[in-house]
Amino acid sequence: MEAGGIVEKAIREAYCFFVMLQSLGMKKTVPLVIGNWKLNPVTLVDASLLASAIARKQKTVAAPIVVIAPPFPYLAEVGKKIKKSAVILAAQDVYTEVIGPFTGEVSILQLKDLGAEYIIVGHSERRALGETDDLVCQKVQTVLKHQLTPVVCIGERARDEHGDFFTFIENQLRSLAEVLPAVAIKKIVIAYEPIWAIGTGKTATVEDVKEMQLFIETVLTKLYDRATAKMVPVLYGGSVKPDNAASLHKEGDMGGFLVGGASLKADDFAAIIKAVS
Numbered sequence: 001m002e003a004g005g006i007v008e009k010a011i012r013e014a015y016c017f018f019v020m021l022q023s024l025g026m027k028k029t030v031p032l033v034i035g036n037w038k039l040n041p042v043t044l045v046d047a048s049l050l051a052s053a054i055a056r057k058q059k060t061v062a063a064p065i066v067v068i069a070p071p072f073p074y075l076a077e078v079g080k081k082i083k084k085s086a087v088i089l090a091a092q093d094v095y096t097e098v099i100g101p102f103t104g105e106v107s108i109l110q111l112k113d114l115g116a117e118y119i120i121v122g123h124s125e126r127r128a129l130g131e132t133d134d135l136v137c138q139k140v141q142t143v144l145k146h147q148l149t150p151v152v153c154i155g156e157r158a159r160d161e162h163g164d165f166f167t168f169i170e171n172q173l174r175s176l177a178e179v180l181p182a183v184a185i186k187k188i189v190i191a192y193e194p195i196w197a198i199g200t201g202k203t204a205t206v207e208d209v210k211e212m213q214l215f216i217e218t219v220l221t222k223l224y225d226r227a228t229a230k231m232v233p234v235l236y237g238g239s240v241k242p243d244n245a246a247s248l249h250k251e252g253d254m255g256g257f258l259v260g261g262a263s264l265k266a267d268d269f270a271a272i273i274k275a276v277s
């Protein structure tokens with residue numbers, strides 16, 4: 001086997017080891033950092049360069065698990081660029097149907113074929129375009145049916161002093177619980193992304209994040225049971241930057257981050273990954 005092949009095999013084995021730890025109930029101990037590139041960049045050349053730069057910094061598998069979600073047209077090329085690194089490929093959305101007359105949609109089979117392992121579902125920017133809880137749930141079921149990992153985004157638009165936003169979050173979790181049995185919820189990742197913190201520079205405080213982590217776990221305990229609730233990793237997303245990542249991670253008690261803007265600069269993304277290491 002050539003050197004590249006050996007490295008690739010070692011990386012894959014180490015990743016499988018992480019996944020095995022997760023299935024043994026240690027899921028929350030392996031943090032996850034996902035870069036959501038959203039609608040960036042606008043050329044394949046820039047996407048390739050960014051993927052290569054991230055891959056170069058992430059050669060070996062050490063916690064956290066690092067994932068990048070480029071726009072659909074770049075998945076194949078980005079997949080090639082990160083192949084020999086520890087970086088894992090993700091997609092930003094998926095359709096519920098897998099094949100047929102659905103103009104403009106992207107199938108889970110296509111994403112799987114391109115090597116995506118995580119699929120972001122129900123991002124607030126998609127919900128703003130009309131995606132309902134019901135559609136989000138159908139997408140989550142589609143992803144699970146094809147043995148990939150959905151990263152399900154939840155989060156309130158604004159915070160009110162009476163704490164009504166907690167009810168909003170609880171309802172988002174309830175809609176998932178209506179369709180997902182315990183065995184399925186254990187296979188998803190939740191990303192708590194308060195809409196007011198996305199792209200605004202207004203990061204949630206460590207206390208906000210800690211409180212929400214606890215709240216989500218409490219709701220999942222109510223909807224399932226404590227052991228199941230403990231298995232579901234909860235990421236935080238919303239203006240995560242190199243200078244706030246360490247405190248959010250250490251004191252905020254989250255399972256990692258879903259990063260937007262800062263994932264578009266390889267150095268910033270690497271600094272966030274380091275803060276979680």
Ligand code: 13P
Nearest residue numbers: 036198199238239260261
């Ligand atoms: P920013 O990190 O740019 O606030 O975006 C967060 C996000 O929406 C990630 O999905």
